[in-house]
Each structure stands twice: as structure tokens, then as C-alpha cells.
Amino acid sequence: MSWTDERVELLKKMWGEGQSASQIAKELGGVTRNAVIGKVHRLGLSNRATGASPAKSEPKDKPAPAPKAEAKPRPAPKTEPARPTPAPAAETKPAVPARRQIIPAGQPLPPQPSANEISPEALAKVNEIEKKAKKLTLMELTEKTCKWPVGDPATEDFWFCGLPVEAGKPYCEAHVGVAFQPMSSRRDRRR
DNA sequence: CCCTGATTCGC
DNA sequence: GCGAATCAGG
Numbered sequence: 432m433s434w435t436d437e438r439v440e441l442l443k444k445m446w447g448e449g450q451s452a453s454q455i456a457k458e459l460g461g462v463t464r465n466a467v468i469g470k471v472h473r474l475g476l477s478n479r480a481t482g483a484s485p486a487k488s489e490p491k492d493k494p495a496p497a498p499k500a501e502a503k504p505r506p507a508p509k510t511e512p513a514r515p516t517p518a519p520a521a522e523t524k525p526a527v528p529a530r531r532q533i534i535p536a537g538q539p540l541p542p543q544p545s546a547n548e549i550s551p552e553a554l555a556k557v558n559e560i561e562k563k564a565k566k567l568t569l570m571e572l573t574e575k576t577c578k579w580p581v582g583d584p585a586t587e588d589f590w591f592c593g594l595p596v597e598a599g600k601p602y603c604e605a606h607v608g609v610a611f612q613p614m615s616s617r618r619d620r621r622r
Numbered sequence: 623c624c625c626t627g628a629t630t631c632g633c
Numbered sequence: 634g635c636g637a638a639t640c641a642g643g
Contacts, residue, residue, distance in 0.1 A: 433635090434634085434635085451625085451626065451627085452626075452627065453625080453626080462636085463636070463637075464626090464627090465636055465637060465638080466635075466636050466637085467636095468626095468627060468628070468629095468636090469628095469629095469634090469635065469636050469637090470634090470635080470636085471627090472627095472628075472629085473634070473635080477627085477628085574624095575624075575625085595624095595625070595626090596624085596625095597624095597625095597643090598623065598624045598625065598643080599623075599624070604643090
């Protein structure tokens with residue numbers, strides 16, 4: 432396969448959307464993620480807003496060592512949603528229609544601790560990443576997709592996070608944060 | 623071990 | 634220009 436205009440365009444689009452090189456490669460077909468990454472670099476678009484690994488690598492061999500190279504010609508932050516730091520008021524659900532019936536899931540769902548026992552930071556993180564969730568259906572889940580359920584199973588407004596899981600775990604990083612709380616900090620058994 | 627992107631270098 | 638191999642890291 433060669434890099435036709437169309438393919439390059441799709442590459443740019445997906446890369447811009449924050450898709451991973453492997454995802455892009457899969458979508459394009461006929462190329463490996465290495466090919467995609469190589470192309471991305473050749474095209475000059477390397478860093479993105481979101482990434483699992485924000486630029487690192489330190490060539491063991493640095494012929495021309497820049498003392499404190501910090502020149503950052505990064506004029507275009509592009510995909511950088513503003514972070515107005517909203518006041519964490521008491522709002523989780525905008526509104527619940529006039530429905531009351533709860534339909535059992537039939538299968539055990541992952542635990543969703545009540546908000547009051549989750550660290551505010553973890554919660555904020557979740558709220559943030561759930562915007563980027565893949566919104567997968569039950570059937571679309573794989574061993575590698577976050578299985579955190581969002582919304583009410585009884586409504587159409589229900590989906591699974593679907594973001595890449597934290598190696599081995601059933602959830603993505605953010606959801607791992609709220610799913611696995613240390614036994615401490617959630618103790619208020621007293622009465 | 624799974625994944626990510628980054629870099630190198632022969633082609 | 635291309636991308637496999639390799640590297641570096643989460």
C-alpha cells in the first residue's frame with residue numbers, strides 16, 4: 432500500500448482526533464502502526480494533545496547536545512479544550528425524566544461507588560475522560576476496552592467507557608481510579 | 623504482557 | 634520516502 436492523498440488525509444484526521452497509531456493503521460489497512468508513526472513524523476505532525484506517551488526518548492547518542500534546548504515552536508495547541516475549572520457543585524445528572532422503573536441488568540455490573548466516597552480528583556478525572564469515551568455497547572467490549580458502564584441501563588443513554596484499559600485491569604486508568612478505592616478512606620462504618 | 627509513540631537506518 | 638526493528642516508557 433502506498434500513501435495516497437486519501438490515506439494521508441485519513442491519517443491526518445485520525446491522528447488529529449487523538450487516535451493511536453495502531454488504530455489508524457488498522458483503519459487504513461495494509462500498514463503497520465510503525466508505518467503510520469513513520470509517516471506522521473515525515474508529515475511533520477508529531478505531538479498531539481492527548482497521548483499515552485508524551486514525547487520522551489533520549490537518543491543515547493547526542494552528537495550536538497543543546498545545553499538547555501527549550502525552543503518550543505509550538506504555536507498551535509490545536510485540540511486543547513479550555514479548562515475553566517468549573518465549580519464542582521452538586522450535579523451528576525442533569526435531570527431524570529419521569530421514569531422510576533429500574534430494569535435489572537441481569538448480569539453483575541462493575542461497582543459504582545457512591546460519589547461521596549471517591550476522591551474528588553478521581554471523580555474529576557472521570558468526568559473529563561468520559562467525554563472522550565468510546566461509548567461502546569456491551570457486545571463491543573473486548574479484553575482491552577474499559578468496561579465501566581455509564582448512564583442508566585434502562586435508557587438509551589447507556590454505554591461503556593471503551594477507552595483502552597490499564598494493562599490487565601478491566602477499566603481505563605481513570606475508571607480504575609474510582610473503581611479500586613483503598614480500604615482506607617472509605618471507612619465510616621460507625622453509627 | 624499489554625500498550626503507546628520515537629528513532630534509526632537499510633532499502 | 635518508506636517502514637521494520639528497535640528503543641523508551643506507561
